[in-house]
Amino acid sequence: MDSTSGGRDTGTRTRILRATYEVLSRTGYGKLSLSDVATQAKISRPTLYRLFSSKEDLLAAFGEYELRNVEAGLRRVVAGLTGAERLDAVLRFIVESQSSYRLSSLVQIEPDHVLSQMNRVVPMMRALLEPLVPHGDPVVVAGAVVRLAVSHYLVGADDQAEFLAQLRLAAGISGSDQPS
Known part of the structure; x- marks a missing residue:
């Protein structure tokens, strides 16, 4: 289960999304590979594919992750x-x-x-x-x-x-x- 369903893989999912940020900052979207993300996250490719079935799925989740980070940052600074x-x-x-x-x-x-x-x-x-x-x-x-x-x-x-x-x-x- 992933974080969208409240499951136990929330930590792994977050690690993958953070790794996606790192890989994207080096390679860009066009050269992003799921293998590179798995390596950066220090997880197996099957684990990554269990949570994200494709590059498009990962990038969509990454976009949502980035938006949530901005929203959390805004809430923090305006409190x-x-x-x-x-x-x-x-x-x-x-x-x-x-x-x-x-x-x-x-x-x-x-x-x-x-x-x-x-x-x-x-x-x-x-x-x-x-x-x-x-x-x-x-x-x-x-x-x-x-x-x-x-x-x-x-x-x-x-x-x-x-x-x-x-x-x-x-x-x-x-x-x-x-x-x-």
């Missing part, structure tokens, strides 16, 4: 905060996450795949941010923040402080102060 302070915590989370996210190398390895994934990810990220926007039109503010974050993910270049300042401007806040 106990309200208003502009909560939104600023989210913006800092975005900057910190992108600076440490090793899959950003995929932009160079497989730009077409990354761009196609952005069509799927942008609406999901906007939907996660909208409820955290304390002022203005949450759809517009969240959309601007997500698109700016995607731009930095794809192109990079600015340092973390400048990236955060740009996100704050797009969100209509200055520092951790009130909305401007």
Whole structure:
């Protein structure tokens, strides 16, 4: 049984998904092999195939795993905060996450795949941010923040402080102060 059915393989499944992250950061999606993931996870191929019947199944589960990690991170950084302070915590989370996210190398390895994934990810990220926007039109503010974050993910270049300042401007806040 896997984690979606509450079974005992939750630890193994998580190990596989973490290993998928490691392998993807080295090889990209096109060259991802289930054998490499099994080796990275230190499990047998039959164990991997018992939980994920195909590369597509594994990648779909990996996408869900990544989304759950982002959601958990957002919940953690906004706990106990309200208003502009909560939104600023989210913006800092975005900057910190992108600076440490090793899959950003995929932009160079497989730009077409990354761009196609952005069509799927942008609406999901906007939907996660909208409820955290304390002022203005949450759809517009969240959309601007997500698109700016995607731009930095794809192109990079600015340092973390400048990236955060740009996100704050797009969100209509200055520092951790009130909305401007």
